[in-house]
Amino acid sequence: MLTLVIGIVTAIVVWFGLNSAWPGHPVWNSIAAVVGFLGVGLVINLQIKKRLEAIFGEVQSSILETQEHLRRKINMLQNKMQGGPRVQAMVEKEQAEAIMKAIKILDKVAPLKKWNLLAARQADTLRGQLLFQIKDFTAADPYLDKAIILDPVTLAMKMTRLYKRGRMEDVTKAFKKGIRRFKDEKSTLIYALYSWILVQEDRVDEAVALLFEAKSKTESEVLKQNWEHLANGRLKRFSNAGLGEQWYALYLEVPKAPKIRQQAGFGGPGMGGFR
Template sequence: MLTLALSLLTGVILWFALNALWPGHPVWNSVLGVLGFMGVIVLINLLMRKRLEAIFKDVQTSIMDTQERLKRKITMMQNKMQGGPKLQAMIEKEQAESIRETIKILDRVAPLKKWNVLAARQADTLRGQLLFQIKDFEAADPFLDKALVLEPLTLAMQMTRWYKRGKMDDVSKAFKKGVKRFKDEKATLIYALYSWILLAEGRQDEAVVVLDEGKTKTENETLKQNWDHLVNNRPKRFSNAGLGEQWYALYLEQPKAQIVRSQAAFGGPGMGGRRSR
């Protein structure tokens, strides 16, 4: 890593220079050498963070521009009484094309990874999220597998893809880590997703236990209702629809009354879609 190498070199040069110019003070010279080492690290990290923020801002701007353009098109088409599956398919196609162009912006992160070890991982996490949102799941999987999980939706995307690929051990481990990391209402989506998966796998009793814990910790009405349905043996009434867009963003189910809509803003849920492996 160039940051560490340059910082170490700076510290060593500073230490030798101080000892030559100010002999007889080894302790202070060492302290100043360490401060020089740390100062270079801080300076480089600040510069790299600004460059990363600029790149991610460009990504966000591109997505928001696409969103606004598609919203205008949807409104125009609906005003002309045109809609339905054909319009939905057209919007999804245009959206996917725009997102793929947006993803290319992340290529600008490549030169920074020599200076910041997390730069590439941050970019790859966002790349995985965007590919997931346009339903290019196979392309998203390698990035999501190693994603930097900073919020529940990213973890939910990981769990969804591991479930679809039959990796239930990974799903269970992710759930346990997730509910420890995300507290209170932030864990709602994680509890809802895992209980849905357990029910889909025919593990209703385990889903009841998960929902019992989830409804207590999050006080979410959807979790409470689903727990009530399962303990009273009404699994067909189980529904995470109450979570809205954040649930449909996982593409495990689609709304009963599907509405044509454009890609959600950066970091948010995407369009509803069919279940697909």
């Protein structure tokens, strides 16, 4: 990483320069060298951060612009009493095209990798989130596997794909890390997802125990009701539908009464999380 190399070179130059001009003070010269090293790193990282924020902001603006365009188009079609699968397919197609266009913007991060090792991971995390949104799961998987988890939605995406690929041990590990990191209401989606997975795996007793824990750690009525249903043998009434779009955006289930829906609002997982 160039930042580290430049910092080390700066420290060496400062130390030898001061030692030559002010001999006999190795401690102070060393302190000055360390300050030089840290100062260079700070300046470079601030510049890289600004550049990354500009790129991510461009991605967000591109998607929000398309969302606004689609919102107007949907309203127009609804006013004309038009809808159905064909319109839904049209909306999804335009959303996918817009997201692929936004993903191309992330290529601008490539030159920054030599300055900041995390730059590529931040961009790849966002890339994985966007590919997941347009259901290009095969392409999203390698990015989500190595994603920087800064929010529960990104973790839920990763857990979903691990489950779909039959990696239950990794799902459990991801869940345990998630509930240690995300507390209170931030853990609701994670508990809901993992309990759903346990039910699908016919591990109902474990799901009951999990939801008993969840209802004491969150205020979610959905989790509470699901615990009551499972604890009383009402397996068919178990449902995460009450979480709304947050749940359906994982594409594990579809609403019972499908209607034209826009993609889950961009930015929750990725844009606000990078620092």
